Amino acid sequence: MRIAVFSQYHTNPDCPATSRHYTLLQHIARRHEVTLITTNTWERQRLTRQYPWLPEGVQMLAADIPYHNRMGVAARGWAFVKYMGYAWRQGLRIPKPDVIWGISTPLSAAWVAGQVARQRRVPWVFEVQDLWPTFPIEMGVVRNRLAQQQLYAAERRLYEQARHIVTLSPGMTDYVRQLGFAEAKISTILNGTDLDQAARATPDAVAALRQEHGLQGRPVVLYAGTFGRANDIPTLVRAAEMLYRQRPEVVWLFMGHGYDEPLLREAATRCPAIRLVPPQPRHAVFTWLAAADVSVVSFINKPVLDTNSPAKFYDSLAVGTPVVVTNPGWTKDFVQEHRCGWYVPAEQPQPLAEQVATVLSNPAETRAAGQRGQAVARQLFDRQQLAARMQLILEQAAG
Known part of the structure; x- marks a missing residue:
């Protein structure tokens, strides 16, 4: 089976980051053909060289898009837009996948996964790592009321379009459930540890x-x-x-x-x-x-x-x-x-x-x-x- 993974940030255990998807991809690539569409943001932040950058069997397409915690709102937004453009192009070029796995944050990464899935007429799974746009709105990053409404509408459409929704906590699952989505469409898979x-x-x-x-x-x-x-x-x-x-x-x-x-x-x-x-x-x-x-x-x-x-x-x-x-x-x-x-x-x-x-x-x-x-x-x-x-x-x- 071919799986296309849309994730703006890839890390491995040599990085100062959680590296959840490194473990998940490593497991899944033993059975299936996996293509990861991402960026090289974290590769230059490796602190050691004890692990391969990619799990065995994973093919990677990575854009050169800087990103760091001190970035302002405009710079972060531009990084998101650049990844969307890159991921969209690559998603249409790769061999047709059997399923697409779109991972937020940011919500834009999941959005482009959904768009490619629609264009290529394949199902997709939406993994919710954080509740976007609720997080930036509560943090005061998005203040315009119309923009907030549009972001919430986009979020809901993604939940509707996805074949299945995966959340990282019971709290996130409760949030999605309260929007009216059936229990059978939502799974909680905790962040977990290695x-x-x-x-x-x-x-x-x-x-x-x-x-x-x-x-x-x-x-x-x-x-x-x-x-x-x-x-x-x-x-x-x-x-x-x-x-x-x-x-x-x-x-x-x-x-x-x-x-x-x-x-x-x-x-x-x-x-x-x-x-x-x-x-x-x-x-x-x-x-x-x-x-x-x-x-x-x-x-x-x-x-x-x-x-x-x-x-x-x-x-x-x-x-x-x-x-x-x-x-x-x-x-x-x-x-x-x-x-x-x-x-x-x-x-x-x-x-x-x-x-x-x-x-x-x-x-x-x-x-x-x-x-x-x-x-x-x-x-x-x-x-x-x-x-x-x-x-x-x-x-x-x-x-």
Whole structure:
């Protein structure tokens, strides 16, 4: 079977990114012919060379289109438009696929997948990684009311046209269902994690990392991910400063890059508790997470962010590190049901500092929460199993 994949961003485990589709494509390409239409945005950001850039069996067509987190609205929009034009041309040139897999974000990548599917008269599957256009609208990026209405109308048409819809969280599934689409048309396939890479975070590797960075015997709080506008980094900084006054031995590690990096660098100069860690390749992130006592998964207080499916959530639990989440969506329900973490309302530094202090003051319960999280991660988050489900959906969509 021929599968055409429209995804604006391709990464592999050498990149400081989640690399979900690397694992899924690797699995699917063992059985089917896969053509990936993407960009080379992340290829130049590889930090190591431990993995092939493409899984075996995947053919790639990649446009040279720069993109980064600090881009303004106009620059991002132009990057989206350029990818649409490139993907449309390539989608019409490749041998006719049996099914098309369109992946947002951005919504424009899924839109062009749908257009090529219509022109070539083949079914397509719409994977929703984030709720667009709801996310940019709630973030204040799209303010014009008419533009908002047009984007929502385009989103709905994509849901209608797709043979099947895949979401990355129960919250996203609820959103699509509430628009009136049948249960049978929607599947939730969690972001998940790579358990083989998580297994590299051995006790010896963790001990070596702690010794190398002077963390022996010190409680560690870790935020691992993008320092974006949506990630509520200012609240984490204030919480770290509050806790430092009571527990100066606690270290807050911020690993990543993005919009709020200057704020973090300035905070680190005035607060000894705050340390910045350079972006790490995905395969190395697990050892850092395992070295932490608790991981923070934070977002600002926007309803659309309650539906998120953040990689740091899955990766933390996979290595037995419990999590503090800050949004009242499905992740809150999950950590409370499985007793593998705690919830603190978004944008409230004092309760966050207090919760972290409580967690660090009860090491036995913290370890138990981590063990419960690791058990459920092995059961529900394995990307090899999720890839098999995605393959089945594509096969069924193709008939």
